[in-house]
Amino acid sequence: MTAIQSDPAEERGRLWSGRSLRHVAGSIALVMAVALVEDTSAAIAAEHRHPTAAKPEAVTQAADIPSARVAARLSGKQVEALSERTETSTTWVNKNGSLTTELSAGPTAVGFPLRTATIRAGSPRTPPQEA
Structure with a gap:
């Protein structure tokens, strides 16, 4: 059996040779890892500044x-x-x-019916109107 060896000068000329493909894949993996770490740290910092759990309102x-x-x-x-x-x-x-x-001297609570009366004009309860 004969092993096929490639000429290094010929391999340099190919764009996606084995060696250059490994360099590209490693570079992409590194960039993605850095981006992931930056996004995670930014999300953690934002959560510390603005907690998602809202405080409950005080009971009155x-x-x-x-x-x-x-x-x-x-x-x-x-x-x-x-x-x-x-x-x-x-x-x-x-x-x-x-x-x-x-x-209080008079009704103040909301929700209780207040006694009101409708008085018609000219009835004995209304004061006479001055001309």
Whole structure:
């Protein structure tokens, strides 16, 4: 058997010879590895600057006083106890667990029907109009 040997001068002239093909493949692999590392590090840096997990909104209302106490302690803010709401009062649970009730002379709470009356012009309830 005779081995076929190629002339190095002839191999240099071919564009995709064995040796040059290995150099091209190695260069492409190196460029892709560098690009992958740069993209990964940029993504990690962006995640540290802008965390994807959003902070939950603070609770401002709870169904009853025990629920409001837990929510106030966790959020560090006042939480309204809806079971204690009336037309003229609002009860809040403070972050330390104490209660604060705000009282008013008239109806202030939203959601309660207010008594209103329609008075027709000329009825005995309306003041006379001056000319």
